Amino acid sequence: TARQDFAANERIYAPYSVFKGKAALSVQPVPPTFTKLDSGNVKVERRGIMMLTFMPAMGERKYDYEKRQHFALSATEVGSLISLGPKDSSEFFHDPSMLSSNAGQVRKSLSIKPQADGGGYFMSLTVVNNILRTNDRFNVPITAGEFAVLKTACSFALPHIMGWDRLTAKLPKEKVG
Amino acid sequence: TARQDFAANERIYAPYSVFKGKAALSVQPVPPTFTKLDSGNVKVERRGIMMLTFMPAMGERKYDYEKRQHFALSATEVGSLISLGPKDSSEFFHDPSMLSSNAGQVRKSLSIKPQADGGGYFMSLTVVNNILRTNDRFNVPITAGEFAVLKTACSFALPHIMGWDRLTAKLPKEKVG
């Protein structure tokens, strides 16, 4: 039963990262969590997301992990990302304190804009924090090849963050003699 | 063997839902069932489907689950859905009592139409029930991002509802010493 516990407890780090002159971007899916109902069935408890992490450069090929900022894409936002045409732009706004007393104090916006010469994109994150009085901005140029990785890997990951990878067809049970 | 029973018995709820002003739409694949033949082989007994569930709004962010209506897309209808171009329409007609004495008494039609401003679609379900003398209509606007989720997730689910995810290559058996 060792393998069973192993699979159940560990976390796996396999980010897709692009390191550029002024900032780096790491992307990694976070699976949903499930909860067991009294009926014995199972339902999604917390939906999965695609976590984007931006870090500012602090020298040549060095990035300041302490100053990182996160932006968690929902399934629908991942849908927008993977359906972007080569000349399309997209912008997402998040308020991490939404529905709390701090609502509106921190505003995050992620912008995806095509590069003028075609092919690639600029991905920019702005975080305005009125409590800490900070204003962070990250801008990461993404090549066409890198964006193709993001599109393909996010298309792969989308059913996983939705929990649909667990809806696999079940074969008839074998009698255990 | 706990895990084995677990996987065999549970049902998993992981719908993709969009909640809009007048109605909500939930989408979830239902895997096929298999049956074992005398030969020891296994065949699909009941084909899988993609279940759409519409619910009318009954107040702000509240939906009336009691008044829900279902529409079960076959593999071929899922094929039509995922191959819709940005200006294409599609309409499907179902008679849940087909081939019974009540044939024609209940008519369901699902219509998918592009929004005028491009990008999104309207998904509408009409259910005319001559027995109960009811006539229900649901209309849910779907954004481009939401439709991209539907397309990607339904493309992922299609081989699963067909049972093709079980046709995996088998490695040579290891001798168990």
Added chain:
Amino acid sequence: TARQDFAANERIYAPYSVFKGKAALSVQPVPPTFTKLDSGNVKVERRGIMMLTFMPAMGERKYDYEKRQHFALSATEVGSLISLGPKDSSEFFHDPSMLSSNAGQVRKSLSIKPQADGGGYFMSLTVVNNILRTNDRFNVPITAGEFAVLKTACSFALPHIMGWDRLTAKLPKEKVG
């Protein structure tokens, strides 16, 4: 260990079938077989294929299984199928006795042609058997939705018939205490 044997021995029938006026077409992937090398490693022994089965109609909604004909698409032919544009045609020629003394005696050709009104295709199989002096021809119209199922399901199945689904990343082994 019941489940292990189960997975290793059974065959699974989950064809995608379209039943039309003059003939029916069933499609099902056949996984590759593997063989174990002396080194302990494993290699593909027989490559997988996508099996197409045509049957002539013998009355309303009845098809003559005895008169079925097969056409086995290789990985590369599946590649041609899934990359067909809406106005593209394709034709494949097989000689099931190739490299034997009967070479040339049986000629099979599969043709895929777009329908004039757009969207769908005609899939036709011709089998000329000079030994049995038979000449069979099947023609099955495929709607756009059905072709989308074929494309999506064949794209899913392609890495499986190549054996690439077994090349999964391995996690570090857990110590079994």
Added chain:
Amino acid sequence: TARQDFAANERIYAPYSVFKGKAALSVQPVPPTFTKLDSGNVKVERRGIMMLTFMPAMGERKYDYEKRQHFALSATEVGSLISLGPKDSSEFFHDPSMLSSNAGQVRKSLSIKPQADGGGYFMSLTVVNNILRTNDRFNVPITAGEFAVLKTACSFALPHIMGWDRLTAKLPKEKVG
């Protein structure tokens, strides 16, 4: 536990190979390796790649395995490959001794160019080795169907070489009674 060891130790050979007049090309993904952290979590140790192997022809349908040359595509290079439009070209440069004292002594370049008549591509590898004073060049014409296989199979393999196939949603643990 035999199966467990089996899966952990074996290597699987399932290359996709095209054999042409002057050279052959084999393509096979190499999964990443993982390492266990002190925290009990797991992270990617060595990233996976898509391995291309070119062999020169040495007679009819014979290829010289001794003179093979490799080119290992990174995830981002695979992204470039799968996003190539029908008229696009791409070229990648590798220095296998990069960051060592032999840097610059061996230069490899892989070029992918569309064929004039549309549909297919030419894939060419040049290896200039200043230490051995060799200069090898391989040129393999790839049909549209073969390129569709490469695109589909590489799209499938991309999340695997990134290690994202291990990020699957976990169900709640079953109590083992």
